[in-house]
Amino acid sequence: MSNLFKALIITLFVFPVASIAQDCNNIVRYCPHSKREGFIFNMQSESGAFVQGDTSEVSIIVYKGMEYKISLCSPSHPQLNGSFEFKIVEHITSGKWVEQTTYTTEVEYDDYGLEIGEKQIPSTTRKRVYTTEEIVRYDNTADENAQDFTFQSNKTRKLYIKVFIPEMGGGEQEMDLEGESYACVGLLIEHQSGVKTGFKR
Numbered sequence: 001m002s003n004l005f006k007a008l009i010i011t012l013f014v015f016p017v018a019s020i021a022q023d024c025n026n027i028v029r030y031c032p033h034s035k036r037e038g039f040i041f042n043m044q045s046e047s048g049a050f051v052q053g054d055t056s057e058v059s060i061i062v063y064k065g066m067e068y069k070i071s072l073c074s075p076s077h078p079q080l081n082g083s084f085e086f087k088i089v090e091h092i093t094s095g096k097w098v099e100q101t102t103y104t105t106e107v108e109y110d111d112y113g114l115e116i117g118e119k120q121i122p123s124t125t126r127k128r129v130y131t132t133e134e135i136v137r138y139d140n141t142a143d144e145n146a147q148d149f150t151f152q153s154n155k156t157r158k159l160y161i162k163v164f165i166p167e168m169g170g171g172e173q174e175m176d177l178e179g180e181s182y183a184c185v186g187l188l189i190e191h192q193s194g195v196k197t198g199f200k201r
Helices: 003-023
Strands: 046-051 055-062 066-073 085-109 115-139 148-152 157-164 182-193
Touching: 046 055, 066 085, 157 182
Parallel strands: none
Antiparallel strands: 046 182, 055 157, 066 148, 066 182, 085 115, 085 157
């Protein structure tokens, strides 16, 4: 087999995978935006190539007084649109005091100074223990599988977005040497100034 023929075979198998990864760059720019509603593209938006059926997680920072809109799309696989599942979760760390009792052994004597045995002397100490719990702030499967979510945070916080890529089967881009099917997915995050409540002075 000639080197030229080998090179041609390698190119035919490798090029589709490379082109997919390249085409997925900034794919989020092709997702439907909400500029008419006053939203601005947020630089925390993400693009990537994903195996169908996979789950991915990204972290974002949301700021007090800002309104955010989160949505998903797949320009490369439009049949996935409307089927994405995602959750917005927050990690809450809380602390509590825990008492721990330890015992030390002392020799016990009678009134005449004779050793009559041993006794356990208790000692109690308090220690601050911290635990982190994952709190689900939004789950689109509990919201009729809505593909976008708009919210305003009452404080600056770090959130995590968990996205499930549905399996639709087949598709034009199928793909690497192991035959896995990839899809280009965009996680679009938009923001605008939030609504200020109360009377203005």
